[in-house]
Amino acid sequence: MDSVAGFGFKTSWLAVRDRTPGEVANALELHDREVLDWSTGTDRAYRYGVYVAAPVPGWTLAHGRLHVPAGFDATEPPFPDWLRELSRHLGEVQFFASERVPDYHAWARAQDGELLRAYCFIGERGEVPLFLGGPTVDEVELGIGIRGTEPGREHWSDDEWTAWYATTPSEFDVMTMAGRWSIDPNTIDDAIVTATGIYGLPPSVSNTSPTVS
Template sequence: MGSVAGFSYKTSWLAVRNRTPSEVADALELQDRKILDWATGTDRAYQRGVYVATPVPGWTLAHGRLHLPTGFDATEPPFPGWLRQLSRHLGEVQFFANERVPDYHAWARARHGELLRGYCFNGKRGEVPLFVGTPTADEIELGVGLRGMEPGWERWSDDEWTAWYETTPSESDVMAMAGRWSTDPSAIDDATVTEGGIYGLPPSVSDTS
């Protein structure tokens, strides 16, 4: 069965401004590297590992459903430090994630070691475990990511919960945010991606294939 080109939903990815795939792969410490075409690399990164490519001018994308990051996700305490550290090496680094089930949606932007904005919604638990910085103009215009777990949320009325939920995102909102901040991967014309990218495994993932 042939590979399906591209990626978008049910995964996580980084968008890195004006860096080469090699620089991004080095920052992620990817091992067992292979040069793969766009279709094969993105398909494989849905299963394991990370695929790094430059499908659009000015942005290098690193995609990995299970291993970006490895061992935790944007709902957990290590995430902000991980993104800050990457941005110390790479400059501007953006993170996006969307999973319809279990309703996990996130976006974050760091630059030169500073986490400028971070938002994550965990629909399974009905909470916002990550809320760093103030909502950007893009979030305000889309009407999503505007509220975290504010003081006194335990005593919210049904109406207050309804108003709060109206600001929580769907997977399509994640794609819209990616398009505004950098690039929406679902909108990439796969036929234009003619150069191969770098596929590899993070240090904690062994190559058992």
């Protein structure tokens, strides 16, 4: 992957309200920490590890394509409890993910140990494997994320399938949801992020970095 400044597509991240990078790094239990600038940290987190950036107004972002979270993704059973536990330590914690292949798009929000909303769509499978809590006002207004994987789909007509797919998100919709709930990292002006952040590895991750395309 070429060097990038900023992030948003083909990765996962957390948005944490009104917390310092140190507090977020501690909650994630990052080890082998380094102090890195925004461009270097976000670039490295696309390949390995987690970069907790210096706060943008009101929000601290923790980015890691492979390791937010580490060892599983939003479709797997540990995910809800992982986000709940982070929010017990950090208050409001939001999760976003977008991968073009396998068309994996997710968002979730937890507050003080309560999972308020979680949604994930896997386009490759045509499924919504995660649908917890009712759709938020933002989802309803945008018309995305408002339907789960429903019974009886094997009997649907083409029109019913078309209507269902119309509610499923693209990678751009993930960015829109992030902008509605907190901040779209793809819109951050790289030049204004002059403070350093913290790069590190979660507890289950070694310091041997593979190559990720």
